[in-house]
Amino acid sequence: MTLTIAQVSKQYRDVKVLDEISLTFEIGHIYGLLGRNGAGKSTLLNIINNRIFATSGTVVLDGQKVSDNEKALNHIFLMSEDNLYPDDLNILKLFKLTEHFYGSFDYEFAAHLVRAFKINTKTKFKKLSTGYRSIAKLIIALCVPADYIFLDEPVLGLDASHRDVFYKYLLDTFMKRPRAFIISTHLIEEITTIADEIVIIDQGAIMQSATTEQIKRSGVRVVGPEASVLAFTKEMTVMDQETLGGLTTIYVQNYPKNSIVPEDLTVSPLTLQDYFIHMTSKAGESNEI
Amino acid sequence: MKFKTAFIYQVKRQLLSLGIFLVFWFVFTFGISFILMIVSKGDVHTTNDFTFATIAYIILLSCMMMKKDFRFFIQNGLSRGHIFLVNVLSTTLSALLLGLMTQFTLHQFTFGNGDTFRFTNIFVTIYKPSQWLISLGLIWMLLLWINSVAILVGGFLNRIRGWLRILLIIIFIISPTILVGFVGATMPTNHQITIFVAQCVGLPNGLPNIGGLSVTLSILILINLGLTYLFNRRQPIVRIDG
C-alpha cells in the first residue's frame, strides 16, 4: 500500500501555504514531519485527510483518489490538534462509534492504554484536561484499523512520563501491526530515535525527505578561524553561519565523507535538532540575537 | 458502514434532543397555563400555539448538524455527499416525529369545556385540513421547508464570504421587487399577480387549498436542498480552537 502526494499546492488568496508538495508514504515506517510554526505541516495533513481541499495536485492511495472517497479514507486516520469529536460523549462511547465507522477497533490494546494512562473511560470528553484530551484522541488513533495514522502534535499537553508511555505503546503496536505513522511534532529530540524517516517542510515546500540516519550523517558543524573555515567549506553546501569573536562556525549539509580536516578546524556531527534549526533558520537569523 | 453508523448516530442524537425539548416545552406551557387557570379561577380561555416552538426546534437541529456532526463525520472519514444525505434523511424523520407530536397535542390536549385550554398550530388554523393524515402531511412539509431554508442559509454563510456575500444578500432582498416588476410586465393586471401568489401559498380566493401549497413547498424544498448540496460539496473544516 502506497500513499502518494503529487504536486499538492494550497493557496489562500495571495498566500501560498503549500507549494507543489510531492511525497510518498509507505507502510512499515515511522515518519517524523518537521517544520517551524506556519511551515504548512497541518495544512498538508488536513488536505491528505479530506478536511480541506488542495488548490491543485492530488492525494492518491493505491491508484485511488483520496479526496471525499470513503473507501480510501477508511485506511487513513488523522489525530489533529483541534478536536472534532462531540464533547458531550464519554470515551467509551467514542471508542464504540469509531468501531462502527471503521469496521473494527482494537479494544484489547485500548484497555492496555487506558490502564497505562489511568484515564476513566466514563468521563465525558469536555470534562477532560488538555493533556487527557490528547490521550483520549491518541488511544483512538492507535486502535483504529487504518493503515496510515497521522498524528498532529500528539504529545501536546502530555507530561514527561505520559509521553514516555505513549512512545512505548506506539512502538509496541507498530511492531505488532506494521502501519505508517506520520508524526508532526516540535519535540524533535524525542522523535529522533523513534522515526526512521524524516520530512522537513519549510515555507510550504519540502526541504528534505530522507532516512533519519542519512540526515544525521549529512550534517556537520565546522569550527575554527574564519579564513580557514571558509576555505574548507568553500565547495560544500552551507546551511548557516555563526561568528563569535574570531571563531566561526559553519553548518554544512551533505558533508563529503572522507574529507581531510585541517589541523586548526574541528568538525563534529549534528544532532537532528541542530540540523533542523540551522537548516530552517533564515539567513543570519542566529547572528541577530 | 460509515453511512449507516452516521445515520443511526444522528437519528439517536436528534431523538434525544427532541425528547428533552418536548419535556421542557410541556413543563413550561403547562406550568404557565395552570398558573393562569388558578389565578383566573378557570374563567379564561387559553390557547397555546405549538408552531413557533417546533420551528425554533427544527432550526436548532440544522445548526447542530452543520456544526458538530459535520466535524465528527469528517473525522471518521465520511464523504461530504453522504453527510448531506444523512442530514436530509434524519431531519425528514425528525420533522415527521415533530409533526406527529403536533397532531397528537392538537387532538388530545383539548380539555376543560372544550376550549378552556387547547393547543393550536397556526397553519392548521389557516388551512383547516379535513383529515388527520393531511394535517400531519401539512405540518411535516412545512417543517421540512423551514429546515431546508435554515441549512441553505447556514451553507451560504459558511461558504460565501466577503463582498460576494453582501452582494448576494442585497440581490436577495431586492429580488422580490424586480420579480414583481417582471411578472407585472408579462401579466396584464396586478390582480393576476395576486391570484398567482395566492395559488402558490394555497389560498386561492381566500379559501385553503393544501394541494397548491404542497406543490409550491415541494419545489422550494428541492431547490433549497440542491443549493445546499452545492454549497456543502467542498465544505472545509474551519479551525475553531486556535
Add this chain to the structure above:
Amino acid sequence: MKFDFNSTKPLFQQVNDEIEAAILSGAFPEESQVPSTTEISKSFQINPATVLKGMNLLVDHDLLEKKRGIGMFVKTGAQAKVKTIRKDKFLHESVVTVVKQAQALGITEAELKELIERGYQQ
C-alpha cells in the same frame, strides 16, 4: 544498557556497542538468549528497524546467532571475540588519538611513556 540519543554516533552502532559490552561483561552469557528486538525497541524507544540493524551487525560479526522462531542467542566464544575486537579498536584508534593529542600539546614520547607506566603502577 544506555543510549545517548544526542550522540553523533549512529544509533544502530550504539545498539551494537551496548550489546557487545554486555557480552564482554558477562551480563549476556554465552549461549544465553538476548532480549528481543521488540523488548529493546520498547524499553529504549528506538525504531525497531534501527535495533534490528544493530543486532544484524552482531550476527555479521559472528557474535549472535538467530534461532528460528525462538530469538537471538550469544554464540559460543563470543566473549573472547569481543575482547579481541575491542583490543584491536583500542590499539588502532584510541592509542593513535592519544599520541596525536600528546603531540599537539607538545608532550614528548618519554613523558607520555612515564605517565603510562605510572598509571599501570597505581
